[in-house]
Amino acid sequence: MHEKYPHLFQPLKVGNVVLKNRIMTPPMSPQNHPSDHFIGPNNTAFYELRAKGGFANITVGDVIVDTVHGKAHSFQVHGDDPGIAPSFARTARAIKRHDCVPCMELSHAGKYGGVPCLSNPTATGKFSYGPSDEVMANGIQVKAMDEEMMKHIAQCFADTARMAYEAGFEMFILHGGHGWMINQFLSPACNRRTDQYGGSTENRCRFPIMIIQAIRAALPKGTPIDFRMSGAELYEGGYDIEEGCRIAEVLQDYVDMIHVSAGNHEVLAHIGRTHPLNFLPHGVNVYLAAEIKKHVTKVPVACVGGINDPAMAEEIIASGKADVVCVGRASICDPQWANKVRQGREDDIRKCVRCLSCLNQVKVSRANWCALNMDIGEELKALSGPVPTVAPKRVLVAGGGPGGMNAALAAAERGHDVILCEATGELGGQILCEKYIGFKDDFYDYSQWLVRQLKKKDNVEIRLNTTVTPELVREIAPDALVCAIGARAVTPPIPGIDRPEVIYPQDLKRGEDMVGQRVVIIGGGLAGCDTAVDFHRKGKDVTIVEMKDALAADAEMFYRVGLMLELDKGVKSYCGATVKAITDAGVELTDKDGNTVVLPADTVLVAAGLKSLEEESLAIVDACDRSWRVGDCVRPGLVRNAVQGGHYAGMDI
Numbered sequence: 001m002h003e004k005y006p007h008l009f010q011p012l013k014v015g016n017v018v019l020k021n022r023i024m025t026p027p028m029s030p031q032n033h034p035s036d037h038f039i040g041p042n043n044t045a046f047y048e049l050r051a052k053g054g055f056a057n058i059t060v061g062d063v064i065v066d067t068v069h070g071k072a073h074s075f076q077v078h079g080d081d082p083g084i085a086p087s088f089a090r091t092a093r094a095i096k097r098h099d100c101v102p103c104m105e106l107s108h109a110g111k112y113g114g115v116p117c118l119s120n121p122t123a124t125g126k127f128s129y130g131p132s133d134e135v136m137a138n139g140i141q142v143k144a145m146d147e148e149m150m151k152h153i154a155q156c157f158a159d160t161a162r163m164a165y166e167a168g169f170e171m172f173i174l175h176g177g178h179g180w181m182i183n184q185f186l187s188p189a190c191n192r193r194t195d196q197y198g199g200s201t202e203n204r205c206r207f208p209i210m211i212i213q214a215i216r217a218a219l220p221k222g223t224p225i226d227f228r229m230s231g232a233e234l235y236e237g238g239y240d241i242e243e244g245c246r247i248a249e250v251l252q253d254y255v256d257m258i259h260v261s262a263g264n265h266e267v268l269a270h271i272g273r274t275h276p277l278n279f280l281p282h283g284v285n286v287y288l289a290a291e292i293k294k295h296v297t298k299v300p301v302a303c304v305g306g307i308n309d310p311a312m313a314e315e316i317i318a319s320g321k322a323d324v325v326c327v328g329r330a331s332i333c334d335p336q337w338a339n340k341v342r343q344g345r346e347d348d349i350r351k352c353v354r355c356l357s358c359l360n361q362v363k364v365s366r367a368n369w370c371a372l373n374m375d376i377g378e379e380l381k382a383l384s385g386p387v388p389t390v391a392p393k394r395v396l397v398a399g400g401g402p403g404g405m406n407a408a409l410a411a412a413e414r415g416h417d418v419i420l421c422e423a424t425g426e427l428g429g430q431i432l433c434e435k436y437i438g439f440k441d442d443f444y445d446y447s448q449w450l451v452r453q454l455k456k457k458d459n460v461e462i463r464l465n466t467t468v469t470p471e472l473v474r475e476i477a478p479d480a481l482v483c484a485i486g487a488r489a490v491t492p493p494i495p496g497i498d499r500p501e502v503i504y505p506q507d508l509k510r511g512e513d514m515v516g517q518r519v520v521i522i523g524g525g526l527a528g529c530d531t532a533v534d535f536h537r538k539g540k541d542v543t544i545v546e547m548k549d550a551l552a553a554d555a556e557m558f559y560r561v562g563l564m565l566e567l568d569k570g571v572k573s574y575c576g577a578t579v580k581a582i583t584d585a586g587v588e589l590t591d592k593d594g595n596t597v598v599l600p601a602d603t604v605l606v607a608a609g610l611k612s613l614e615e616e617s618l619a620i621v622d623a624c625d626r627s628w629r630v631g632d633c634v635r636p637g638l639v640r641n642a643v644q645g646g647h648y649a650g651m652d653i
């Protein structure tokens, strides 16, 4: 029995399969999906890395069983193409070799199949099939499925399951949540049928049960089927937790596990709840699983959503809220999550910060990213670990922010001797500003994770209060240099900017209430908006003044959706406005219509952006023949730009 986490590391028999612990990975579509919609070699490596990381199972996500009617976006795997079997087999084998259960999620998008929707705005289909006739808000017509179509789809589920089973998959998750087809049948908001497939809970469960029975018939007895559902739909007209409990009560007779997620990712405002953003508490959806568990007595219940803390995971199971925890993005960020917990290395876990960069990039670049784990997309290389250098070099890193620390860490891991110089008395760089913002604790923790990792390296010397100059570079005479000296806050030329009530994000100190009741924030970019949310949560009266027409234009799309919802809770704003002066009366501005407005202010926070230390960084790299500039000193950006630049520089030395 595990001493510290006895519940988390207790095996569990599900159907004819034994899960070696209670930590599953939820379904996640293959990272950086190849255009042929197979599971490419890099995708297989993505899953294998996590199998190696100690999880009980690995779930290949969003395998579409009927791509003609049921495919919603281009990152879904074509489960109805017989040619896909070899890639299934290679993936199952790669997972199994690490004593891990290969699991596959089977899905169908129903009314979102092939037509424009949030998951795929550029789809060209003119109509789709769902539970009921309807015209969606975007004008797309949905046709109600007849029984023949339903039987056809159930058979598609069975056929894909059989092919996957023969290829080596041992467990299946049926996607009955998040707005896809099965969820549409369960949901009174979509299912308005008056036949035996609509109306009562039992009737709405009838088609899902038909699918489960078809899959059962195609698989050997005992093959586990886990039913993924939204415990509550969390939008107007959708079902609530009471109905979620009734659905689970009915379905428990047909499946081997009930897996409780939340919401509907096709309702834009809820994407940050289905994939909980950092504005929400960790484990925000666990209460749904806990409620359902009170009604489900025959099979185990799994929970999911924003779980990245081992102690929380243990408590969930120990207190009986759920039998299994699923760790999704946390496993993207650190594939060794489960092993590190088991080995008592919790401090070494690179914790997911729930920024949703992983999902957002699918929209932007059609590739998955992780803001903090640079192995995403490079899994084949990552399987064999960093290549040790054959010629260790003396490396100087200038700047102890996320870029510099990542460069130092990557170079040290490859065997180079590193001197890391930081001009201030503390490592962390721009992330230290997050220290004040309660809901960004995980970002701050990430900077401390980097510090811990660096301090464990014998070949890294950290010099604080040391400004790197060209002279110092020549004195140290490194073989290679990484310059990550960052940027300085922009001070806009506004009369009154030097008044005592004017502060900058860097001035904020954790745990100290440094701002007055009425706060005006000059600059409505990501930093200003995040801080505004925090101030508002602390009971301040907050107004943002932004020159551009929109707030947080520099934020990633999904994060921005969540941020706007938070701002809407009471932060006031003026967009398209220009600040004219800061006076005794407050902040004087011209609004977008040309009117003069004066906002009384006890504190004025200037978040007007950053300016690269371009000249300084160019002078520094000029002093060493082999050098890199990374992060904000090249161009101010998101943390992930600095992490990426630093990591690759360290790897390339």
Ligand SMILES: Cc1cc2nc3c(=O)[nH]c(=O)nc-3n(C[C@H](O)[C@H](O)[C@H](O)COP(=O)(O)O)c2cc1C
Pocket: 026, 027, 028, 029, 061, 062, 105, 175, 178, 228, 261, 274, 275, 276, 304, 305, 306, 307, 326, 327, 328, 329, 330, 358, 359, 368
């Ligand atoms: C990159 C990415 C891909 C995902 N793909 C799927 C998928 O294919 N099927 C699915 O049911 N859920 C998918 N999800 C949702 C996760 O299974 C999970 O429910 C969600 O991320 C919340 O859990 P977490 O906070 O532990 O990440 C995906 C999530 C992410 C971040």
